[in-house]
Amino acid sequence: MKIIFSVTENKGKQSIVDARFGRAAGFFLFDEENDSGTWIDNTSNMNAAGGAGVQAAQAVVSSGADVYIGPQLGPKAMSVLSMSKVQLFEGVPGKTVEENIELYKAGKLLKIR
């Protein structure tokens, strides 16, 4: 299973989950099978005049992730992601990817609807 996180910088599993989605610095795609991760840069979106959420949502879909963990999503990002099969969970911003994985596995993260 692949989990994608909205993060503030590229520090592997120690990356901090961002409070922003469309204008996050990047996404960390974690592959559970081989315990490894890939960095997806989002800096080009950080200063977009509009539609940052749309582009970020598109990046999440194209990453092939099964699960998204990050902040709440805006209406435009939501309408893109709800057309995909990605399961959406509200992560805890400020905590690391590793901590969020544990919370997710313990069933402590809420589904975003």
Next chain:
Amino acid sequence: MSGKGGVGKTTLAVFLSTYYARKANNVILADLDVEEPNAGIFLQKTEIHSIDAVVYRPRWKEDLCIFCGKCQEYCKFNAIAALPNYVIVFQELCHSCYACSELCPTKALPMYPAKIGTIGTYHIKDNFVFIEGRLDIGQEIASTLVKQTRDFVVQKAQEAQKALEAHATMIVFDAPPGTACASREAMAKADVVILVTEPTPFGLHDMAMAYKLVKASGKPCAIVINKDTPGYDGIEEFAKSENIPILARIPYSADFAQAYSKGELLNSDDIYHGINIEKSLQAIEAWVSKNTSGGLK
């Protein structure tokens, strides 16, 4: 123009257009602050007509789409999400540039009309017309309507000029605040630009940004300081270093602010709530005629 909002663009635009009309010029005042048009509040007016402002935007045709994703790459405004089996067009982000529609290899994004607002025309006096662009609630892109209203106004002025032959028409454009696309569109057809500001660091900061835009256009430009109070010299220093004339200083008046807040009509009397507005308007008029060769357009 001003950069910062709330410095007195509309107040000055209403006073100035009323002043020109009183001196028997043919005048059009155009409210281009389409997101919150308010010049009309301060004028006694009768509506002549109102037309719908329409833009064209794409709609996705699923049966024609081959899911190549090119539309999303072409869109500079992030208005399209191309998913493996679905395409979403965010109408409110679309700038009607036609790129996706024209470049789609299977023509799966034809353009359809959508109303974004209205352009209202009002009679003030026989030689004085007020035209207002008003964006519909929920619309996010103001610049398209600013451009449409502006071009409508210019067209009306040209028609009037043809019909009346003798007189040129003076157009006063009341621009939106800010320095983005909407402001650029607002000043594009102007011969001269007046920067209205207030004597505060915030007023200077945003006016300096607006000035950068005006400077790049090469249009003659001058400053009017509104709500003037002693104690801050930033505007003077900036004007001096950039060699921009300061045409007038309209002093701060609590009475004036109160009248404004009640939406009182802005009549161009000599003395308005203790302020000699006439003197400022004369100075502006002199500068405008000096900088518009061959009369007003």
